[in-house]
Amino acid sequence: MSELGSAPVPEPSDADHRRGAGPVTIVYADFECPFCAALELRLRELALEVVFRHFPVRSSHPRAWPAACAAEAAADQGRFWEMHDLLFSDQARLEDPHLWDRARRLGLDLERFDTDRRGDAVRARVTADFRSGVRAGVVTTPALFAWGDRGAEPVDLAELERRLGSPRTS
Amino acid sequence: MIAGGTSVPEFTLKRADGSDFTRADLEGKTTVFVFYPFAFSPVCTDQLNLYEEVLEDFEAKGATLYGVSCDATYSQTAFKEKLGVTIEQLSDFEPKGATCRAFDAYHEGGFPQRALALIGPDGVVRWSYQAASPGDLPGANLIFDALDA
Numbered sequence A: 001m002s003e004l005g006s007a008p009v010p011e012p013s014d015a016d017h018r019r020g021a022g023p024v025t026i027v028y029a030d031f032e033c034p035f036c037a038a039l040e041l042r043l044r045e046l047a048l049e050v051v052f053r054h055f056p057v058r059s060s061h062p063r064a065w066p067a068a069c070a071a072e073a074a075a076d077q078g079r080f081w082e083m084h085d086l087l088f089s090d091q092a093r094l095e096d097p098h099l100w101d102r103a104r105r106l107g108l109d110l111e112r113f114d115t116d117r118r119g120d121a122v123r124a125r126v127t128a129d130f131r132s133g134v135r136a137g138v139v140t141t142p143a144l145f146a147w148g149d150r151g152a153e154p155v156d157l158a159e160l161e162r163r164l165g166s167p168r169t170s
Numbered sequence B: 001m002i003a004g005g006t007s008v009p010e011f012t013l014k015r016a017d018g019s020d021f022t023r024a025d026l027e028g029k030t031t032v033f034v035f036y037p038f039a040f041s042p043v044c045t046d047q048l049n050l051y052e053e054v055l056e057d058f059e060a061k062g063a064t065l066y067g068v069s070c071d072a073t074y075s076q077t078a079f080k081e082k083l084g085v086t087i088e089q090l091s092d093f094e095p096k097g098a099t100c101r102a103f104d105a106y107h108e109g110g111f112p113q114r115a116l117a118l119i120g121p122d123g124v125v126r127w128s129y130q131a132a133s134p135g136d137l138p139g140a141n142l143i144f145d146a147l148d149a
Helices: A034-042 A064-075 A080-089 A096-105 A110-117 A121-135 A157-164 B042-053 B055-060 B075-084 B098-104 B142-149
Strands: A017-020 A023-027 A049-053 A143-148 A149-157 B012-013 B021-024 B030-035 B063-069 B088-091 B115-119 B127-131
Touching: A017 A080, A023 A034, A034 A080, A034 A157, A034 B142, A049 A064, A049 A110, A049 A121, A064 A080, A064 A096, A064 A110, A064 A121, A080 A096, A096 A110, A096 B012, A110 A121, A143 A157, A143 B063, A149 A157, B012 B088, B012 B098, B030 B042, B042 B055, B042 B063, B042 B075, B042 B142, B063 B075, B075 B088, B127 B142
Parallel strands: A023 A049, B030 B063, B063 B088
Antiparallel strands: A017 A049, A023 A143, A143 A149, B012 B021, B030 B115, B115 B127
């Protein structure tokens, strides 16, 4: 069993889910967290490269783990971000039939999707993200970090917007 | 907050079944007391949820976590069941805060500080931590750091 003592936020790599262009921002989030969904909407409007990492906490959000695994199973078929957006778009529907419906809408191989999302590789991926967050001191979601020359720096949305010269408009 | 290297004082907390949990229950075990302000409050909810998620890792280190607050056992049990966590809860309800005071973990506002105490099998505090504010949530990594030290 790997250790969970303090460690820096891991540097973004090709193994991460990355989207957008601009200053790199790492977000630890879970798909059942309403604050994460609200943040994601705002992040899409900003000129950032977003690195998404899973931080599901079962007792807070019972469907966060299955949703994270669904996103990773979709990633195995090249559709992580599409599944990411669909999961955040309707957090009231995260039961298995709703996950299958999303997979169908994305044109995924449903049998493969269902096998993958229950598989060890997907579980290991979600676990690795979660544990990297624990080691970095993440305690709740969403947790944002700006990546720079000195590594990861905890920030909030207002600080990100200030740095981008893009104050909140609504 | 009680300092590392200090022998744990005599204390009595109540388990959910009404029985006593005392200093004698610490002997031969590695124990983490998680002092938290209020059952059902937002930060306490996040704290217990997070620690529950890595409970197997604590167990792998030979450590047993207990939540400690001044809530009555009935409130603690309802809180535990609502969250769906398994971390055992210990009540410092009557006399209110006596154990928290003995650990120097009692907030002047009438509730426990958000604090952690790692106690060795010999009943000596190996490490302790008090959050700068009751609203600050100490990461689980801090406890693992202390367990690994």
